[in-house]
Amino acid sequence: MSRTGRTPVSTAAAGEPLSIQLQRTIRRKIILGEYPQGLALTEQRVAADLDVSRVPVREAMPVLQQQGFVEASPRRTSYVTTWTAQRINDLFDARLGVEVVAVGGAARRTRAGIDTAGLEQMLAKAEHHLDEGEALELAETNSAVHVTLVAAAGNELLNELMRVISGRLAWIFYLTSSRDLRNQVHEHHAITEAIRNGNDRLAESLMWAHIEAGRGPTLDALVR
The missing domain is CATH 1.10.10.10 (Winged helix-like DNA-binding domain superfamily/Winged helix DNA-binding domain)
Known part of the structure; x- marks a missing residue:
């Protein structure tokens, strides 16, 4: 002060x-x-x-x-802003439209030889905040993980859309920090592994499941 x-x-x-x-x-x-x-x-x-x-x-x-x-x-x-069911569903629907497409593109780019080292560094940072119990820092870093996953697709328009989404993501992640955060980090690793292996369909499926797994708990925590 x-x-x-x-x-x-x-x-x-x-x-x-x-x-x-x-x-x-x-x-x-x-x-x-x-x-x-x-x-x-x-x-x-x-x-x-x-x-x-x-x-x-x-x-x-x-x-x-x-x-x-x-x-x-x-x-x-x-x-x-007040979180409503409509706003939460709009956010999750937008994420499906951006992030699922992006990780598929990222996997196809990996087959062409792009490096995933940046993703690995971001995941390590998230694990550090999780181990230290740093809720806000973990929420911000998990949002950054999703931004980095989208960026790996090399699509500037998807990047712009994700920049609009990312702040809302950090906020939502913090408000729902009572969820199983270690499992979420594990899912990030699984998506990254699919990208690293160039498996676009698996990456898309894992991202879809990862996003949808958070919709119900977010609605329960903030609205119902």
């Missing part, structure tokens, strides 16, 4: 715009529930809380809206 009692923006890389730092800070607060679902996030409120001016807050909000963390009202007030 700052000496004024407000929450300071975290230290960032030199030269990084303040609006980018704010996006990261606000996103973290939303994921952790410090800004709960449905909360009104006025520019004045956020600026006071984070000890900044209103201008960078105004710049950060549209990006957070695009990422699915906030939604705007007709009165130009932003609210923390």
